[in-house]
Amino acid sequence: MSKNVLVIGASRGIGKELVKQFAAKGLETIGFARSLKNSSENKIHYIHLDLLSPTVKSDFEQAISGIHQIDYLVHNAGFIAVKPFLELSREDIQNCYQVNVMSVMEITQVCIPKMKPGGHIVMISSIGGFQGSSKFPGLAAYSTSKAALVSLTELLAEEFKNSGISINCLCLGAVQTEMMEEAFPGYKAPHQPDEIAEFIVDFTLNHGKYFHGKIIPVSISNP
Numbered sequence: 001m002s003k004n005v006l007v008i009g010a011s012r013g014i015g016k017e018l019v020k021q022f023a024a025k026g027l028e029t030i031g032f033a034r035s036l037k038n039s040s041e042n043k044i045h046y047i048h049l050d051l052l053s054p055t056v057k058s059d060f061e062q063a064i065s066g067i068h069q070i071d072y073l074v075h076n077a078g079f080i081a082v083k084p085f086l087e088l089s090r091e092d093i094q095n096c097y098q099v100n101v102m103s104v105m106e107i108t109q110v111c112i113p114k115m116k117p118g119g120h121i122v123m124i125s126s127i128g129g130f131q132g133s134s135k136f137p138g139l140a141a142y143s144t145s146k147a148a149l150v151s152l153t154e155l156l157a158e159e160f161k162n163s164g165i166s167i168n169c170l171c172l173g174a175v176q177t178e179m180m181e182e183a184f185p186g187y188k189a190p191h192q193p194d195e196i197a198e199f200i201v202d203f204t205l206n207h208g209k210y211f212h213g214k215i216i217p218v219s220i221s222n223p
């Protein structure tokens with residue numbers, strides 16, 4: 001039976017490339033996002049999921065009720081707010097934490113009981129959430145939430161150290177995606193989404209046996 005992978009945040013940017021590349025490697029690939037409609041093509045299954053919904057855990061549980069084993073899980077969804085700290089609204093802060101941290105925790109709670117030794121959970125964080133990296137003004141809500149994802153990785157790695165499931169975190173540098181273009185118009189990132197997706201796919205499928213609880217900066221310039 002072919003292995004499967006769940007990609008959270010699969011409608012655009014890096015996630016859109018991830019689902020294409022996982023499927024091209026023969027995995028049953030299930031991609032989730034708010035703007036996706038439920039549909040299937042070849043090995044890709046798209047499922048609508050809104051991570052901002054207060055019922056996200058039960059919605060996700062329902063959506064994957066027919067899946068009995070999960071091999072790989074990539075938490076790629078992200079929400080960014082770029083505003084001076086004094087102008088951040090409660091909603092800006094809540095949205096960053098809900099999408100980037102809370103939904104990750106709730107979805108992982110649903111997935112871990114369905115995972116077996118050899119499984120791999122990959123958190124997609126940001127170099128801005130990596131301790132000691134250069135920081136940028138306007139990213140207090142986003143980068144602190146990505147730092148929480150770093151800490152969550154270390155905590156889950158400890159709690160599940162005897163499970164045989166690897167849990168790691170990639171802290172990405174700048175990638176030329178819609179998020180980047182909306183947040184920093186005109187900025188030219190050193191990597192395209194398909195390039196970074198190639199790295200994430202390889203890391204997810206082939207490196208879980210070498211890394212556990214690791215926070216890996218994937219950046220050529222920072223820190």
Ligand SMILES: NC(=O)c1ccc[n+]([C@@H]2O[C@H](COP(=O)([O-])OP(=O)(O)OC[C@H]3O[C@@H](n4cnc5c(N)ncnc54)[C@H](OP(=O)(O)O)[C@@H]3O)[C@@H](O)[C@H]2O)c1
Pocket residue numbers: 008009010011012013014015016032033034035036049050051052075076077078079099124125126127171172173174175176177178179180189
């Ligand atoms: N691009 C960069 O330079 C960069 C750098 C460091 C880290 N990262 C991280 O890499 C990941 C991918 O980034 P990207 O640049 O590809 O971002 P993107 O183009 O904005 O894509 C983000 C994905 O997350 C999904 N998402 C956001 N809010 C959601 C919600 N409420 N419910 C369901 N899905 C939701 C989006 O789907 P919908 O649009 O359908 O909601 C989309 O598929 C993120 O975690 C980001 O923080 C990116």
